[in-house]
Amino acid sequence: xxxxxxxxxxxxxxxxxxxxxxxxxxxxxxxxxxxxxxxxxxxxxxxxxxxxxxxxxxxxxxxxxxxxxxxxxxxxxxxxxxxxxxxxxxxxxxxxxxxxxxxxxxxxxxxxxxxxxxxxxxxxxxxxxxxxxxxxxxxxxxxxxxxxxxxxxxxxxxxxxxxxxxxxxxxxxxxxxxxxxxxxxxxxxxxxxxxxxxxxxxxxxxxxxxxxxxxxxxxxxxxxxxxxxxxxxxxxxxxxxxxxxxxxxxxxxxxxxxxxxxxxxxxxxxxxxxxxxxxxxxxxxxxxxxxxxxxxxxxx
Amino acid sequence: xxxxxxxxxxxxxxxxxxxxxxxxxxxxxxxxxxxxxxxxxxxxxxxxxxxxxxxxxxxxxxxxxxxxxxxxxxxxxxxxxxxxxxxxxxxxxxxxxxxxxxxxxxxxxxxxxxxxxxxxxxxxxxxxxxxxxxxxxxxxxxxxxxxxxxxxxxxxxxxxxxxxxxxxxxxxxxxxxxxxxxxxxxxxxxxxxxxxxxxxxxxxxxxxxxxxxxxxxxxxxxxxxxxxxxxxxx
Numbered sequence: 001x002x003x004x005x006x007x008x009x010x011x012x013x014x015x016x017x018x019x020x021x022x023x024x025x026x027x028x029x030x031x032x033x034x035x036x037x038x039x040x041x042x043x044x045x046x047x048x049x050x051x052x053x054x055x056x057x058x059x060x061x062x063x064x065x066x067x068x069x070x071x072x073x074x075x076x077x078x079x080x081x082x083x084x085x086x087x088x089x090x091x092x093x094x095x096x097x098x099x100x101x102x103x104x105x106x107x108x109x110x111x112x113x114x115x116x117x118x119x120x121x122x123x124x125x126x127x128x129x130x131x132x133x134x135x136x137x138x139x140x141x142x143x144x145x146x147x148x149x150x151x152x153x154x155x156x157x158x159x160x161x162x163x164x165x166x167x168x169x170x171x172x173x174x175x176x177x178x179x180x181x182x183x184x185x186x187x188x189x190x191x192x193x194x195x196x197x198x199x200x201x202x203x204x205x206x207x208x209x210x211x212x213x214x215x216x217x218x219x220x221x222x223x224x225x226x227x228x229x230x231x232x233x234x235x236x237x238x239x240x241x242x243x244x245x246x247x248x249x250x251x252x253x254x255x256x257x258x259x260x261x262x263x264x265x266x267x268x269x270x271x272x273x274x275x276x277x278x279x280x281x282x283x284x285x286x287x288x289x290x291x292x293x294x295x296x297x298x299x300x
Numbered sequence: 301x302x303x304x305x306x307x308x309x310x311x312x313x314x315x316x317x318x319x320x321x322x323x324x325x326x327x328x329x330x331x332x333x334x335x336x337x338x339x340x341x342x343x344x345x346x347x348x349x350x351x352x353x354x355x356x357x358x359x360x361x362x363x364x365x366x367x368x369x370x371x372x373x374x375x376x377x378x379x380x381x382x383x384x385x386x387x388x389x390x391x392x393x394x395x396x397x398x399x400x401x402x403x404x405x406x407x408x409x410x411x412x413x414x415x416x417x418x419x420x421x422x423x424x425x426x427x428x429x430x431x432x433x434x435x436x437x438x439x440x441x442x443x444x445x446x447x448x449x450x451x452x453x454x455x456x457x458x459x460x461x462x463x464x465x466x467x468x469x470x471x472x473x474x475x476x477x478x479x480x481x482x483x484x485x486x487x488x489x490x491x492x493x494x495x496x497x498x499x500x501x502x503x504x505x506x507x508x509x510x511x512x513x514x515x516x517x518x519x520x521x522x523x524x525x526x527x528x529x530x531x532x533x534x
Contacts, residue, residue: 040431051460058425
């Protein structure tokens with residue numbers, strides 16, 4: 001996904017004089033040719049993530065459309081106040097593009113992991129769009145669409161990818177239909193969810209865009225399974241429960257049950273592979289199937 | 301030859317405006333550390349016009365030290381950016397003027413500030429953005445306090461702007477010696493270490509300010525340290 005991002009962003013700088021890129025050394029080597037081609041609109045501030053986001057705010061104040069890129073914990077966690085004040089509070093937007101996600105850097109440890117990034121973005125102004133692509137094919141369109149307006153956008157890239165991309169899955173895209181529950185998979189959680197629900201009588205819906213969440217699509221999908229009240233399972237590749245508030249609001253007028261799965265709040269203090277972390281957080285197909293069966297059991 | 305050093309008169313309309321903000325205290329208004337810097341900037345330096353407040357070719361003034369904005373509001377009212385009667389209701393429920401300025405509420409305010417250490421880093425982005433769009437006339441000024449320089453984010457900006465020779469940027473440090481641990485060697489030295497052109501002036505002397513603020517150094521950002529009475533001893 002990072003390669004796709006770098007290719008697409010380089011082409012955007014070629015095509016659209018309003019766009020700019022700001023980085024803080026991360027991905028500098030991959031961007032070298034882009035930097036040479038656009039010395040005024042490609043800005044590497046060095047290892048200074050606060051400055052990186054503030055510079056984006058300043059660029060936006062002059063009418064440019066900045067794309068800001070780093071590892072998720074440095075872009076969102078570390079520079080949170082700059083995102084809150086130098087973008088949101090100034091009334092300007094930017095396109096924040098992170099890599100690393102929750103545990104892509106499993107071998108690097110906690111410092112390089114940001115399971116809380118979407119929750120942090122969620123604490124900001126409601127104007128944010130959040131994209132969590134599950135496949136490289138979904139990335140170019142999201143990045144190009146973000147150049148056509150000035151609103152704030154967060155794009156969370158990951159090395160964890162699904163077998164199939166669904167570029168059009170901005171809203172909930174129903175991939176399987178069943179009666180016992182509606183399982184919503186966000187981004188790279190789709191393949192584990194598809195494996196976990198094999199042969200179960202559940203609806204599986206996918207999206208790469210959890211904000212704004214497709215609440216109408218959820219109501220429609222859940223309504224079809226609601227023989228005895230809606231049963232919804234959220235499976236997100238960041239902190240468990242991040243979208244629980246949105247689903248609760250969307251279904252406030254209907255009896256429903258909700259199971260929110262995602263990355264736990266535990267600092268595991270373990271290395272290993274992303275697959276190990278997925279398992280330790282209970283997001284592998286076996287654990288997902290067990291939790292789902294317990295939750296929807298009587299109806300399956 | 302007789303050299304007479306006079307404190308240039310602050311215009312009566314400015315002081316009247318300031319009293320409307322502060323509630324007519326006798327001594328506090330004149331002691332505001334930023335008062336003379338702000339007035340000289342708006343009266344004699346900045347290319348800004350209340351009738352064309354969004355002109356892309358305008359100079360940008362970013363008040364980073366957003367606390368105690370009474371002098372800023374008084375200057376904006378005196379120079380026609382906001383109506384004088386806004387000054388009478390500071391931070392009221394329907395007021396547009398709070399204890400920290402909000403650019404979305406107040407015409408002529410380039411950035412919303414309050415949390416320290418944000419104005420200078422944003423100013424770097426503004427200077428880069430103007431340069432990238434070929435806007436070579438506008439100059440970016442940012443006012444910070446000496447204590448505000450404690451915030452590490454400023455030093456990210458100082459290092460980067462110096463290294464890249466961002467010469468459409470001028471920082472004015474209003475120095476009332478309020479930094480808890482001080483700036484050994486002087487504030488100008490801190491900037492000069494990163495290649496900035498530094499000067500130090502009397503922050504109450506309008507002629508010195510008017511002479512120093514517009515000075516440009518090709519290939520180098522500038523800092524003007526404007527010294528005023530130490531905090532607490534005004």
